[in-house]
Amino acid sequence: MRVLILGGNAAGMSAASRLVRKRKDVSVTVVERSKEVSYGACGLPYYIGGFNDDIDLMRIRKPEKFRKVGVDLNLMLSAEHVDIENKSVDCFDLESQTHRTLSYDKLIIATGSAPIVPNIEGSDLPGVHTLKTLEDGEIIRSALQNENIREIAVVGGGYIGLELCEAFSAMGRKVTLFEAMPNLLNGFDSEFGQCVAKELEENGITVYTNDLVKKIEKIDGRLRVISAQSSHIVDMIIFAVGVKPNTSFLPDQISKLPNGAIITNERMETSVRDIYAAGDCSTVFHKILKKPQYIPLGTNANKQGRIVADVIMGNHAEFAGALGTAKIRVLSLELGKTGITENEACAAGIDAGSVRVTSNSHAPYYPNPVPITLKLCYDKPSKRILGAQIVGREGAASRIDVLALAVDQGVVAEQLRIVDFGYAPPFSTVWDVIHIAANAIK
Amino acid sequence: MRVLILGGNAAGMSAASRLVRKRKDVSVTVVERSKEVSYGACGLPYYIGGFNDDIDLMRIRKPEKFRKVGVDLNLMLSAEHVDIENKSVDCFDLESQTHRTLSYDKLIIATGSAPIVPNIEGSDLPGVHTLKTLEDGEIIRSALQNENIREIAVVGGGYIGLELCEAFSAMGRKVTLFEAMPNLLNGFDSEFGQCVAKELEENGITVYTNDLVKKIEKIDGRLRVISAQSSHIVDMIIFAVGVKPNTSFLPDQISKLPNGAIITNERMETSVRDIYAAGDCSTVFHKILKKPQYIPLGTNANKQGRIVADVIMGNHAEFAGALGTAKIRVLSLELGKTGITENEACAAGIDAGSVRVTSNSHAPYYPNPVPITLKLCYDKPSKRILGAQIVGREGAASRIDVLALAVDQGVVAEQLRIVDFGYAPPFSTVWDVIHIAANAIK
16 A cells, blocks of 8 residues: 655654554655654744754654655655546655656645745845744744844734744843734633733733734834834844645645635545545544634644554544643743633534633642632533633643543533542642632532 | 531531531531641641741631631530430530530531551650641741751651651751651552652652661650661651541441541441541542542542532532542652552452553753653553553643543543643643553553
8 A cells, every 4th residue: 555645744754654663564655845854843932042952852753764664755845736536646856856746545635834924015025034944943043143133023922923922032132022813812712812911011022912014114124014003113023923724736626624724534534535634734623613623733733643544554543632722831921721712612602601710829838829810611501611721820731631631521510620639739729720610610 | 407517627617618608507516626727737848848937828717717607616625425326526625624515416527637656665755746737837847946956857758758858858957768668658659659769869868768667765865766777866756657537536336447537438428327527537439449448638628528518408419539649749859649550459359550651741842851750550451541650840740630530530541642632842742641651551
């Protein structure tokens, strides 16, 4: 059996490794358009911020290693067209500038995503960047060696934008953050984004929300950012406004969401037989919403890569458990979310309510207890926990995994409020904020 | 309805508060033999170690507050005898030195536990202490004001003993720890106790395991500890070898375990009608072992107090979920456990296996990733998770709550290894140690 994989990052290489490890009778070919495979892009803000100084730490597994275990790995090879009839993919070799056609029995599309650059005047000026690849990371870090780069605008208050605010601030730069929506962290309810804005501002970062960037101009060797509310002159601009799936080269027979994400079921199957998709180019099957959702996170990509390999090998495997669980540290603030919010429940026609409690992170007799706020969304008839959002300091984000498992398992409030969680003064109070929130659901 | 509660700490006062809050037609009388109610004894090591300097932080709620909401609270009153026939309790007033008899419709025994002092020569010498009450804490802290108290022996390598080692060390004292069993943290498998011993020794604390203290002698105003293996001269000795339930005054009709713990079911009912028990004087119903177990922890006491109040009010309530979940920080090491170990499963006739994996605490590109070790015990036929033990640095202990919920909910390995937990570089790797351990269960 010939398995052809388009894309050599988390999803693609997870699938490739698993296939060659488990099955000697499968030939695995990977087509990757860059020079890099299998890297941890989520480490880039920390590299840029000088928290680590070795970009090699982000190269999780190098091309040689994959080749050694039997993966036919082709770098600088770009997939251009999928011929569904003939089960083949036309590729273009970016080095030799030649065309090649590769045939397959099973095709895995794992081409990932690319940063969205808004179609506004000046967005292609030098000094305007996005952050996705290792190369992007090197370019931005190198630029920071120049001390004349003093002021930086970050556009987009999601995970990457916020991590970049922290990174640039750590490098001693003056940072201004622009978010077009009313609040930062758009996937969270507004009060959580407001906590983040406060944390940023208390640490000298200027935050504009509800403020769409409309135009960028070159001015005296610097850049002027013109937004709905204001005009700022800076030395560098980073767009971190989201990603779009790399799927424009695919034929229409492969069904996609309006944003271009390939629709997959819990077995990573697409609408075309023998074609699978995994990672940031595809949807995941959401456990609560019970439909495909676009949640481009490394956690999903790795799971999808594993599952698609198992499915192709004929093993029982499915990932029907996507919950959109995510964590972020912003300066000393920690946030996490899992499952759905009351608004998302409403939009999905679920009769949901929510409770929000604030409690102490840990016992008063251990130093520095701080407030921790947990909001639970629940199904009103059954009191089943549907989602959670949390904000606090050290140890806050870790609690979201408990709630992810609660949502995953369909735990109801009455069970959650009495679970035998561990307690010691440095970690929690005897009734943890999770108990207290569950208890607030009547 | 007259509810009489013997004991005014976590279990007793939780029950009392809930009863007076929810039901105006119930009279609630509490009998407490000390002057203190409702305090966080688990804060005492941190008070002794100077991590906090205000013993009032441990007084969670003061007597006046309980009286104000309608609890008839009697301090310095000791319960001496329970008359089951007449539904009354004979008490002795320690201040007025007089006897009183209190009648009840429902009796809650919540008399807690007392530290075990081994019956060896010299265990009653001045300078030999135990730690249970606020008064004990004050005495030990005061003693440390004397700089001649330079060397301290801690006897018992359980939670309190270990926290005291850290406290005394923080106060600049030379500490020697004696544990009669082969390993510290007796409830954990041996490798976890060994990690703790290493951490203590690396921080200048001397550890003797398998070393029973046999005798204490007074010598030149100091104390000589004679153990199976050695002889040490110290200035203070703390016994932290466990607790025994305060139940010796109770009639035999109330069934007890051999150690004296009152046997309760999931509704906190004892073997005698209208008599309930809660907290450290009683057992909890263990969810996995499906029988009453003695697990004297504040978490259980608070839950039992709440449940017994609900049961007495005629509400549906039960605590069939005790798992023995516990966390501890020892210097910079964090440990946690929940559910049962393979040895405990074996003893209970369960066909169990276990896996142990060591992985990175978080992504390599965020500073200071450190090893984290997780051991899972599982039911072999079903692959259901029965218990977990964890050791690592910052963030390790918090993961035990995820596993507590997994054990509570009967999650099987195949589910656990794919749960959508949150990831960000400061917190974990994309596949967290929980996924990796679950995946190791074949």
